[in-house]
Amino acid sequence: MTQLLVPFSFLGIDAAIYLVSAIIGFAVAYYAFRLHSFSENRSHYYLYMGFTAISIGLLLLSVATFYAFINLKVLCTQECYANMLDPAFDIWDFGYWLYYLASIIAYGFFALMYMPKRKERKLFFILPVWFVAFPYFHLLSFFMVSYVVFRSFISYRTNKSLKSMLVFAAFLAIGIFHLLSLLNIFGKAVYVIAHIILLLGFLSLLAVLLKINKSQPVVKKR
Numbered sequence: 734m735t736q737l738l739v740p741f742s743f744l745g746i747d748a749a750i751y752l753v754s755a756i757i758g759f760a761v762a763y764y765a766f767r768l769h770s771f772s773e774n775r776s777h778y779y780l781y782m783g784f785t786a787i788s789i790g791l792l793l794l795s796v797a798t799f800y801a802f803i804n805l806k807v808l809c810t811q812e813c814y815a816n817m818l819d820p821a822f823d824i825w826d827f828g829y830w831l832y833y834l835a836s837i838i839a840y841g842f843f844a845l846m847y848m849p850k851r852k853e854r855k856l857f858f859i860l861p862v863w864f865v866a867f868p869y870f871h872l873l874s875f876f877m878v879s880y881v882v883f884r885s886f887i888s889y890r891t892n893k894s895l896k897s898m899l900v901f902a903a904f905l906a907i908g909i910f911h912l913l914s915l916l917n918i919f920g921k922a923v924y925v926i927a928h929i930i931l932l933l934g935f936l937s938l939l940a941v942l943l944k945i946n947k948s949q950p951v952v953k954k955r
Contacts, residue, residue, distance in 0.1 A: 751795035758788030764942035783842030790835025797828020847884035906934025
């Protein structure tokens with residue numbers, strides 16, 4: 734069960750991180766949509782769709798995790814939590830599954846940002862196959878995000894601007910989050926570090942879009 738990998742003292746804090754990440758994600762989606770409405774750039778559209786999907790997933794995960802937090806804090810002590818083994822499928826598990834599905838869809842959109850236009854439609858044929866393999870979600874997500882990280886790194890090396898660096902840092906942080914989530918079995922502190930890095934990644938991308946919207950106003954096409 735996922736909850737056995739979560740430090741007892743961190744319960745509830747992770748729900749708050751998911752909520753804050755969702756709010757930041759919705760803000761990123763808003764600014765990306767605003768940019769797309771003026772520039773009609775397909776990358777901005779995919780960024781908007783991707784962060785809308787992942788933010789909905791994070792919001793649902795926050796609600797499910799907070800529900801589990803209330804139940805565990807009320808019904809269970811730290812000692813019983815440490816020895817708990819609950820194989821039943823509950824609301825917490827369902828929240829994770831919804832988040833997994835939303836994330837896979839979001840990472841598909843992020844990958845489309847960097848794919849040639851003629852190859853865009855081919856990507857989503859892969860998603861139903863990966864959906865069957867959800868127990869390996871973090872490994873699959875790391876695989877998907879790796880492509881986005883690599884392409885954003887190339888963009889940064891080409892442009893060498895602060896904006897491209899922050900975009901690269903944001904996707905790198907998301908990739909590190911999934912990589913560290915694979916290593917939760919080696920210590921519960923890894924779970925905490927992974928979530929802090931995830932939050933920093935979202936903040937990095939929000940900083941980029943705020944900078945673009947503030948310093949580079951665009952004129953809507955007629």
